[in-house]
Structures are given as structure tokens and as C-alpha cells.
Amino acid sequence: xxxxxxxxxxxxxxxxxxxxxxxxxxxxxxxxxxxxxxxxxxxxxxxxxxxxxxxxxxxxxxxxxxxxxxxxxxxxxxxxxxxxxxxxxxxxxxxxxxxxxxxxxxxxxxxxxxxxxxxxxxxxxxxxxxxxxxxxxxxxxxxxxxxxxxxxxxxxxxxxxxxxxxxxxxxxxxxxxxxxxxxxxxxxxxxxxxxxxxxxxxxxxxxxxxxxxxxxxxxxx
Amino acid sequence: xxxxxxxxxxxxxxxxxxxxxxxxxxxxxxxxxxxxxxxxxxxxxxxxxxxxxxxxxxxx
Numbered sequence: 684x685x686x687x688x689x690x691x692x693x694x695x696x697x698x699x700x701x702x703x704x705x706x707x708x709x710x711x712x713x714x715x716x717x718x719x720x721x722x723x724x725x726x727x728x729x730x731x732x733x734x735x736x737x738x739x740x741x742x743x744x745x746x747x748x749x750x751x752x753x754x755x756x757x758x759x760x761x762x763x764x765x766x767x768x769x770x771x772x773x774x775x776x777x778x779x780x781x782x783x784x785x786x787x788x789x790x791x792x793x794x795x796x797x798x799x800x801x802x803x804x805x806x807x808x809x810x811x812x813x814x815x816x817x818x819x820x821x822x823x824x825x826x827x828x829x830x831x832x833x834x835x836x837x838x839x840x841x842x843x844x845x846x847x848x849x850x851x852x853x854x855x856x857x858x859x860x861x862x863x864x865x866x867x868x869x870x871x872x873x874x875x876x877x878x879x880x881x882x883x884x885x886x887x888x889x890x891x892x893x894x895x896x897x898x899x900x901x902x903x904x
Numbered sequence: 905x906x907x908x909x910x911x912x913x914x915x916x917x918x919x920x921x922x923x924x925x926x927x928x929x930x931x932x933x934x935x936x937x938x939x940x941x942x943x944x945x946x947x948x949x950x951x952x953x954x955x956x957x958x959x960x961x962x963x964x
Contacts, residue, residue, distance in 0.1 A: 740917075764941065767916025820919060828923045849958045858958040865928075866939035870951045873920070873940075874959055 695745050700724075700731035704757060707731070708788050718761050727753030727783060739764055749780035757786040767823075767877050768795045768884070768897060771816045778809040793899045797884075800892035807891040819883065823876050830875035834868035852879075 700707060704725045720742040723734035732754065735744045739761045748754070756777075760766020769787050777785040777797060788794040799805070837845050846859045849871075863871060884895040917937075924933035939947075 765917045765920055765937070770915040772915065820915065823916070824919050824923050827920060828927070831923070831927070851959060860954075860958065863954065865936045866942075866947070867951055867954060869920070869924070869936055869940035871955060871959065873916075874955055877916070878959075 695743055696736045697745075698734040698736050700734040702731065703729055704731075704755060704786075708757060708759075708786075708794070717759070720758060720761055722756060722758040724748045724751065725755045725757070726751065727755075749776065749782060752781045753783045754781075755784040755786065756780075756782050757788065760787055760789040765873055767873070768880055769797055769895075771812050771819055773797075774808065774888075775812045778805045778812060793897065795898075796894075796896050797888065798894045798896075800894060802892045804891040808888065808893060811887060811891065815887075819880070822883070823880055826879045827872045827876040830872040831868050834863040834871045835865060837862050853882075 698721065700723050702710065707723055719739055720737045721734055722737070722742045722744045724732040726732055732748065732751065735742050737743060742758060749756070766787065766789050769785065773785055773787065774797065782799070784796060784798045786794060786796045833849050834847055837847055843859045847862045849858045849860065850856070881895075881897045888895050921933055921937060924936055928936065
């Protein structure tokens with residue numbers, strides 16, 4: 684083990700884990716390693732098991748730990764990247780496991796969780812992911828693009844000429860305002876499109892007795 | 905060597921980059937993303953104000 688505490692075993696970079704899941708998620712927020720992804724396992728009783736560290740985009744985990752009955756796997760979304768929510772790949776890993784929960788959290792205070800209910804249908808979840816992976820990604824891209832364009836493209840005529848028209852698809856609320864900067868529009872599009880993803884997860888995953896929750900402290904993506 | 909599962913968190917980041925590159929070209933897209941990810945207090949406060957107004961968390 685090197686001075687960084689990372690133990691390299693085969694293709695895995697393993698790290699020691701201490702404390703509770705809550706403490707772990709809090710301690711790594713804003714910590715020294717916040718620019719890379721870390722995946723950490725806790726037992727059903729809340730005891731830390733082990734962790735793995737990857738790069739800014741992904742982390743390799745030893746699949747043997749996915750067979751721990753009722754364990755929880757959490758991972759961070761690095762602070763220099765747009766993490767979104769749990770990815771379809773995360774769901775696929777979860778469907779193939781014996782874990783009770785998979786979580787993702789970000790430096791900005793969001794956390795996303797998928798829990799298996801008593802009658803969780805993991806094969807059903809696996810099929811849903813396989814069938815919808817491309818569609819979900821396409822929907823996300825469309826939703827993102829639509830929100831970004833709404834936020835940056837001013838109206839060419841009418842009483843609100845020069846302003847942008849923003850429509851909240853859920854509530855139907857229309858807001859007119861001056862066009863956003865491209866970076867502001869990026870953050871708007873993130874919130875808009877991840878929100879659409881959240882709703883799809885909530886609606887569809889419940890059918891297989893999985894409970895999806897998204898907790899957001901601020902409007903920051 | 906053991907086979908590892910890979911948890912990817914960059915589906916969203918990759919898609920965002922592709923969408924913005926489609927609109928602006930890749931160089932400009934990277935510039936916009938870097939600015940959006942800067943998370944400085946002033947920019948965050950501005951974005952927070954806009955989103956609270958036009959897309960509050962309880963309405964998404």
C-alpha cells in the first residue's frame with residue numbers, strides 16, 4: 684500500500700474505508716480526492732467493507748463485493764464533471780447484484796438512491812435497462828438540447844421580442860426573461876434534463892419494486 | 905487479472921458535450937462546460953436565482 688492508502692490488486696485500486704456511510708459521503712465531499720470517482724461498500728448493518736478509486740469518469744469495482752447480501756454501494760460524482768443521476772450502467776450493475784441499495788452523491792450536495800423493495804424484480808430491472816438504455820440517453824439529449832435552446836434563443840417578434848420563453852413541462856408555467864449566458868443555460872439544461880430522467884426512473888422502476896429517490900440541496904448541477 | 909465492473913458516471917457529461925459540440929463545435933463546447941463547472945460563488949448565486957425563478961426544484 685502506498686502513502687496514498689491505495690492498494691492496487693489486479694485491475695482494482697482498493698482503498699480503506701472508515702466510519703458510517705453518512706460520514707463517508709460527507710467526508711469525501713470537498714475532500715482531497717473529490718476529483719476522482721470512488722465506490723464504497725457498506726454491509727447491511729452499516730459496517731464499512733472496502734472502497735475502490737478510479738479516475739474522473741469511472742471506477743472499477745471487484746464484482747465479488749456485489750454479491751454481499753443486503754449491502755449498500757455508494758459512489759461520488761466528481762466535482763469537476765457533470766454527474767447527473769444514477770446512470771443506466773449503474774442500474775445494470777445493481778440489477779446483477781445482491782445489494783439492497785445503490786447510491787450516487789455529488790460535491791454539490793445532491794444524492795440519488797435506488798433501493799430494492801421486498802419483492803424487487805431484478806430480472807425485470809435488467810430487461811428494462813436493456814430495452815430502454817438507448818431511448819433514455821436519446822431522451823436526455825433531446826431534453827437537454829431543447830432546454831439549452833430555449834434558454835439562449837431570443838424570440839424574434841411579439842411583445843417579448845428579444846427575451847427567451849421558458850416553459851416548465853411539468854407545470855406548464857411560462858417565464859419570459861433575458862437570454863441566459865451559455866454557461867448559465869448549461870446549468871439550466873442540466874436541471875431540466877436530469878429532472879426528466881428522475882421522473883422516468885420514479886415512474887418506471889417502481890413497477891419492479893425499486894424505490895428511486897433524488898435529494899437536492901440546491902439548484903446546482 | 906480479475907474482471908471488473910465499471911460504474912460510469914459520465915454518460916450525462918458525454919451526452920452534454922456531444923449536444924453542445926453539435927451546436928457550437930467541440931472547442932466552444934469545452935469552454936462552456938468548463939465555465940459551467942467552475943462553481944464559483946458569484947456564478948452559483950446567479951444560476952441559483954435564475955433556476956429558483958424559472959425551474960424550482962419542486963417543479964421539475
